[in-house]
Amino acid sequence: MLHRKIIATLTMAFAASVGVQHAHALTVYTAGPGNLSKKLAAGFEKKTGIKVDVFQATTGKVMARIEAEQANPRADVLISASWDTAQDLEKRGWLAPFQSANASRVPTPFKTTHYVAQGLSALGIVWNARSGTPEPHDWRDLTKPVYRNLVTMPDPALSGASADLLLGLQARLGSEAWKLFDDLKQNGMVVSGPNAQALNPVLQGAKAAVFGAVDYVAYAAAAQGEAVKVIFPTSGTVIAPRPMMILNTSKQQNEARQFIDYVLSEEGQQMVAEAWLIPAREDIAIKRASFRDLRLLPQGDAQSSSTSRADVLARFAKLNGQHSR
Amino acid sequence: MAALAVVVALPVAFVLLQAVFPHLAQGSFAAPFSAVWPTLSHDSTLPLVTNTLRLGVSVALGTALVGGALGAVRGLFYVPGARLWDLCFLLPFLVPPYLAALGWMLLLQTGGYAQQLTGLDAGQFLFSLPGLVFVMTLNIFPVVYFAVSRALATTGSRLADVARVHGASAWRAFARVTLPLALPAFAASLLLAFTMAIEEFGAPAALGARAGFSVLVTSIEGRFADWPIDLPGASILSVVLAVLALLAFVLQHRLAAGKDFETQTGKPIASPPRELGRWKGLVLLGFAFVALVATVAPLFSVLATAFSGTLSGGLSLANLTTAHFAALLGQGAEGLEALVTSLSLALGTSLVTGVLGFLCAWCVVKSKMRGRVLIDGLSLLPHALPGIVVGVGLILAWNLPFWPVTPYNTWGILLLSYSCLLLPYPVRYTSAALRQTAASLEAAARVHGAPAGVALRRITLPLVMPALGASLMIVFAIASRELVTSLLLAPSGVQTVSIFIWRQFEQGSIGQGMAMGVVSMAVSGTLLMLASRLGNKRERAA
Numbered sequence: 001m002l003h004r005k006i007i008a009t010l011t012m013a014f015a016a017s018v019g020v021q022h023a024h025a026l027t028v029y030t031a032g033p034g035n036l037s038k039k040l041a042a043g044f045e046k047k048t049g050i051k052v053d054v055f056q057a058t059t060g061k062v063m064a065r066i067e068a069e070q071a072n073p074r075a076d077v078l079i080s081a082s083w084d085t086a087q088d089l090e091k092r093g094w095l096a097p098f099q100s101a102n103a104s105r106v107p108t109p110f111k112t113t114h115y116v117a118q119g120l121s122a123l124g125i126v127w128n129a130r131s132g133t134p135e136p137h138d139w140r141d142l143t144k145p146v147y148r149n150l151v152t153m154p155d156p157a158l159s160g161a162s163a164d165l166l167l168g169l170q171a172r173l174g175s176e177a178w179k180l181f182d183d184l185k186q187n188g189m190v191v192s193g194p195n196a197q198a199l200n201p202v203l204q205g206a207k208a209a210v211f212g213a214v215d216y217v218a219y220a221a222a223a224q225g226e227a228v229k230v231i232f233p234t235s236g237t238v239i240a241p242r243p244m245m246i247l248n249t250s251k252q253q254n255e256a257r258q259f260i261d262y263v264l265s266e267e268g269q270q271m272v273a274e275a276w277l278i279p280a281r282e283d284i285a286i287k288r289a290s291f292r293d294l295r296l297l298p299q300g301d302a303q304s305s306s307t308s309r310a311d312v313l314a315r316f317a318k319l320n321g322q323h324s325r
Numbered sequence: 326m327a328a329l330a331v332v333v334a335l336p337v338a339f340v341l342l343q344a345v346f347p348h349l350a351q352g353s354f355a356a357p358f359s360a361v362w363p364t365l366s367h368d369s370t371l372p373l374v375t376n377t378l379r380l381g382v383s384v385a386l387g388t389a390l391v392g393g394a395l396g397a398v399r400g401l402f403y404v405p406g407a408r409l410w411d412l413c414f415l416l417p418f419l420v421p422p423y424l425a426a427l428g429w430m431l432l433l434q435t436g437g438y439a440q441q442l443t444g445l446d447a448g449q450f451l452f453s454l455p456g457l458v459f460v461m462t463l464n465i466f467p468v469v470y471f472a473v474s475r476a477l478a479t480t481g482s483r484l485a486d487v488a489r490v491h492g493a494s495a496w497r498a499f500a501r502v503t504l505p506l507a508l509p510a511f512a513a514s515l516l517l518a519f520t521m522a523i524e525e526f527g528a529p530a531a532l533g534a535r536a537g538f539s540v541l542v543t544s545i546e547g548r549f550a551d552w553p554i555d556l557p558g559a560s561i562l563s564v565v566l567a568v569l570a571l572l573a574f575v576l577q578h579r580l581a582a583g584k585d586f587e588t589q590t591g592k593p594i595a596s597p598p599r600e601l602g603r604w605k606g607l608v609l610l611g612f613a614f615v616a617l618v619a620t621v622a623p624l625f626s627v628l629a630t631a632f633s634g635t636l637s638g639g640l641s642l643a644n645l646t647t648a649h650f651a652a653l654l655g656q657g658a659e660g661l662e663a664l665v666t667s668l669s670l671a672l673g674t675s676l677v678t679g680v681l682g683f684l685c686a687w688c689v690v691k692s693k694m695r696g697r698v699l700i701d702g703l704s705l706l707p708h709a710l711p712g713i714v715v716g717v718g719l720i721l722a723w724n725l726p727f728w729p730v731t732p733y734n735t736w737g738i739l740l741l742s743y744s745c746l747l748l749p750y751p752v753r754y755t756s757a758a759l760r761q762t763a764a765s766l767e768a769a770a771r772v773h774g775a776p777a778g779v780a781l782r783r784i785t786l787p788l789v790m791p792a793l794g795a796s797l798m799i800v801f802a803i804a805s806r807e808l809v810t811s812l813l814l815a816p817s818g819v820q821t822v823s824i825f826i827w828r829q830f831e832q833g834s835i836g837q838g839m840a841m842g843v844v845s846m847a848v849s850g851t852l853l854m855l856a857s858r859l860g861n862k863r864e865r866a867a
Contacts, residue, residue: 027817034833038659053818058831063552072726074734074817085552130637155534157551190452192535194831203636203835205436206448217832224834227637310553321537 025051026255029066030079031059031160032242033216036275037079043271044262050255058194059085059160066247076250077259079118079242081214082160084167084309086115086243096248098257102264105281110241117241118263119277122294123165125231126199126218131208138233139169142184142211149188150208154198157313161240162195165212166312168238172297181319184211191320203228214240219276219288232289236297241280328681332745333703336718337710343721344564347557364561369544374565377523377540380458381569384522385515387462392469392518393511395615398608399470400477401503403600405609411471413616418467419850420623421806421823423527424842427830428626429460430531431636438629441640452535461528463619465518472514476507509580516577520570524711526809531830541566542809545713549720550813560721563714574709631839649840660825660841667822667845668852670736671805674743675797681744682751683793687781689752690759691767708749715745716810734816742810747803751796758792759785794860798853805849 030037034056041052055065059081066075066089080086089095095114103116110117125136133146142151156163169177190207192198195217201207203226210218218230244263246256262268269279273286344361364370395414399407417425432438433456435448450456488498526542533539541562548559629640631649638644653660685704689697707715719742723733732738762785770780786793808823815824822845829838 025818029817032832034659034828053816055815055817056828056832058551060551064550064554067552067554068549068556068720069724072724072733128637190535196830196832196835200636200830200835201434201436204431204434205637205639206434221635221834225635225638227635 025053026076026252026259027053027055027074028077028079028259029055029062029075031057031062031081032079033220033275033277036271036277039271039274040263040268043267044259047262048255048258050258052259058158059163060158073247073249075247076252076256077244077246079244080160081121081240081242082164083241083243084164085160086112086245088309089245090114094247094249096246096250096253096256098246098260100257100261100264102261102281105283106264107282110280115243115245116260116264117280118244119269119272119275119279120239120241120291121161121214121216121277122232122239122289122291123161123212123237124215124218125233126202126210126213126215127229127231128202128205128208128227129229130227131202131205133208135229136209136231138235139180139211140183140235142189142209143180143187145187147187147208151184151187151189151211152198152201152207152209153184153189153191153211154195154213155191155193156316158194159214161214162212163309163313164240165238166316167309168297170308170312172236178315178319181316185320199228215288216276223276232294234295236295238297239278239291239294242277329685329700329703332681332741332748333706335722336715336742336745337706338718339721340560340563340567340714340718343556343560343717361561364558365565367558370562373539373541373544373562374569376538377542377566377569379454380461380529380540381519381523381573383454383458384461384465385519387458388466388469388518389511389515391462391615392466392514393473395466395612396470396473397477397507398611400474400507402608404612405605406612410612410616413620414467414470417464417619417623419802420464420627420846421527421808421826421842422461422464422525423531423808423823424627424806424826424839424846425464425623426460426528426531427826427835427839428623428630431630431835432622432626438626438640452532454536454538457528457532457536457538460532461522461525463623464525464528465521466619468518468521469511469514472510472517473507476510477503513577513580516573516580520573520577520709523566523569523573524713526713527827541569542711542713545717546809546812549713549717556721559717563711563717566711567709567714570711571709627839627842630836631843633836636835649834649836650844652834652837653840653844659820660837660844663820663822663825663841664845664848666736666819667805668849670739670743670821671801671849673740674747674804675801677740677744678748678751678800679793679797682748682796683755683786683789685748685752686755686759686789687785690756691764691785704752705749707745707747710746712742712746712807712809713813715742716813719745719810719814736816736819738814738816739811739819739821742814743804743807746807746810747800750799751793754792754796755789758789762788791860794856798856801856802849802853805845 028037028041037054037056041054045051055062055075057065062078062080063085066073066078069075078089086095090112097113099111099113100116103111106116110120125139125142127133127136129135131150133150136142136147141147154162156166169180173180189211195214198210199213199217199221202210203221213230215230218228222228222230244260246253246260250256263272264281266281266284269281269284272279273284276288278286278288278291398404399410404410429451430437433445433447433451435446437446437448439445439447447456450459488502489495493501523540524542526546529538529540530543530546533543545559545562545566548555548562630636632645632647633640634644634646634648682704685700688694689701689704719738720733723731723738732741766788767780767784770784771777775783806823807821808827811821811824812827815821820828822841826838826841829835829841
């Protein structure tokens with residue numbers, strides 16, 4: 001009865017795998033650098049013995065998964081690349097309040113009663129020094145004829161940080177922001193994929209610069225020897241704090257809190273710094289520009305930004321002729 | 326039967342249910358059909374459908390040109406190095422399509438390898454519909470090539486020779502005898518190419534997005550996997566896509582009825598293929614050109630990137646490194662884990678579809694049980710189901726709170742989706758082989774007192790083993806690189822090779838993604854070769 005045996009074995013293996021589901025594992029959904037999430041998970045596991053299952057993707061995909069699993073939530077901790085998403089989830093009442101003791105060294109703008117920054121990234125221009133174009137200094141420079149058809153931008157619908165830039169520029173510049181986007185479009189800028197996908201053509205020289213790239217991806221590329229330079233525009237830029245939060249549906253509140261404590265510990269923050277992000281804590285030494293060195297556009301008003309997020313994204317997509325949705 | 330229901334019927338049913346009841350995910354049957362018209366009449370829907378059709382038709386035409394021409398020559402004439410060419414054209418079929426698309430991008434975009442080597446800049450061409458069609462045609466044309474060459478080789482030349490003997494001119498014999506005989510197989514393979522083109526995710530996602538060209542598959546993935554999600558919209562578009570694919574499939578089935586062009590078990594023909602004569606050089610040049618473009622070029626690009634320290638460093642000796650391969654093994658061995666996951670899943674899928682496919686085929690061909698038409702239909706249905714539809718259906722079906730146990734969020738869901746998608750391969754191959762085995766063999770065993778199970782295992786199974794084995798190799802190859810349902814369904818903490826590569830391309834180092842591609846193709850290729858050696862030995866011993 002070979003077949004029956006095979007079927008029985010398979011059924012049992014299947015049932016076993018379904019049953020196990022890591023009874024005590026912590027599930028972390030995270031956007032952003034995959035290596036960082038892996039390192040944090042491994043470090044946490046070593047310290048506490050609690051296993052961590054990581055789901056890592058773009059902010060858009062992570063949020064979609066949370067939304068799709070609404071009826072049957074799986075995630076304990078969520079780390080997003082867009083502050084806006086945390087505000088949204090808190091408003092929906094999906095978050096459990098928590099203030100980590102280790103958050104005392106995190107500046108006030110980057111923590112609330114329900115969420116706290118893991119680290120920060122800043123948005124800038126990433127420019128290929130071998131592209132034969134002059135070094136750009138401000139956002140508007142990229143609308144000049146020398147950059148014709150040579151600029152890419154990450155898709156704000158996919159990249160949380162890029163969406164924050166869009167909202168920041170609109171809050172600060174109003175209709176001027178849309179003129180800027182329009183001019184960029186006229187100058188042949190292409191909008192493509194999340195961060196690395198916008199960066200790759202610039203690395204190979206197909207394009208000269210990324211408009212609104214998250215800095216850590218480019219810093220990491222430069223550290224590996226790529227000929228790119230991160231430039232923070234003179235008129236100011238936007239920082240994207242990456243909020244960490246605990247879902248109130250989590251059955252492992254205690255472990256989830258321990259995880260956040262760990263990420264905010266000196267050891268955890270060191271890993272954040274190694275991934276070329278700005279650590280959330282001020283007392284960690286870094287080898288890159290800190291947010292205090294950056295000239296910032298004022299943050300958009302929280303209330304209006306989250307209500308208009310969908311509109312801004314839709315308007316942007318329309319401007320750029322994307323009709324994927 | 327129950328297994329078939331779980332593997333195939335359940336996801337399909339839930340896609341339909343979700344399309345009808347927009348609030349299904351909240352467990353409510355409120356407002357049926359309320360999402361159907363708004364979605365279908367939305368501004369973006371018509372372009373999506375026409376884009377999908379344009380892509381499908383263009384790719385089918387492209388494969389007709391490349392695959393049809395080469396296949397005809399290969400089938401009718403003696404082509405020097407024929408087996409080598411076959412192997413060359415089998416390769417692009419085994420390279421994961423998304424990897425080939427990424428390879429083409431690095432090769433052809435401005436500043437890409439082609440420009441570095443020859444000054445050719447095809448960036449404008451690549452990120453456009455023609456560029457996308459070009460890349461996808463080169464991935465898919467082997468389907469047509471093999472169908473046409475086999476059909477012509479087995480049916481064409483002998484009968485055409487008869488016509489020649491009776492006084493027909495060479496051209497007339499071709500037009501009146503050979504062509505009509507090969508046409509059904511040709512048309513059926515074109516429809517298959519069409520289906521494959523409208524189902525493909527990787528190439529349209531990588532190239533189409535930059536060209537501002539979106540198709541149903543990418544839009545469904547977006548609605549399902551990007552925030553804010555649109556479950557009803559995704560399901561309705563899934564149904565539209567499935568209907569397109571089903572139509573093509575039904576047409577193909579009609580055309581191929583009674584002419585199973587995929588079976589390669591036909592008897593060898595006695596009449597030798599004709600000589601090419603003075604066309605030989607030109608034909609060889611054509612074969613070499615296509616092999617170079619379809620196989621060597623994208624593989625070169627993948628290898629070059631995997632061994633390059635930096636992208637901006639370009640092709641130079643100083644930039645040569647094995648660091649990306651080393652990184653795969655270092656740091657938590659994430660890459661290694663992904664490789665093991667993919668290979669185990671591919672093996673598991675081969676086992677599941679092998680057992681299930683054999684039983685299905687046996688029920689349909691040999692048994693007299695009721696409901697065998699239903700089994701036949703269900704087991705072949707996934708051939709017409711785009712992967713993304715199956716993925717969507719599995720999430721909808723298994724992410725509901727009322728199941729006592731659910732495979733969702735375990736690797737089990739990936740096994741389910743791969744098994745569903747790939748089940749038709751063993752079913753088709755095995756039933757073709759079963760049709761050729763005489764019923765008397767099994768009957769003889771029964772007469773001599775063997776119970777049904779033993780007769781099945783000792784008589785029938787060994788007889789169909791070569792066909793089953795061949796189909797399981799296809800299953801293994803495709804399962805080890807499947808992308809779109811993996812992206813949708815992979816649980817937290819689990820990565821497959823395809824996800825690893827895709828995520829590296831989205832968020833990390835493209836070199837490391839390419840290195841992963843090289844390693845996984847090498848490993849699964851070696852495993853397949855070993856398996857086919859073993860299979861051959863057993864056959865010879867038997």
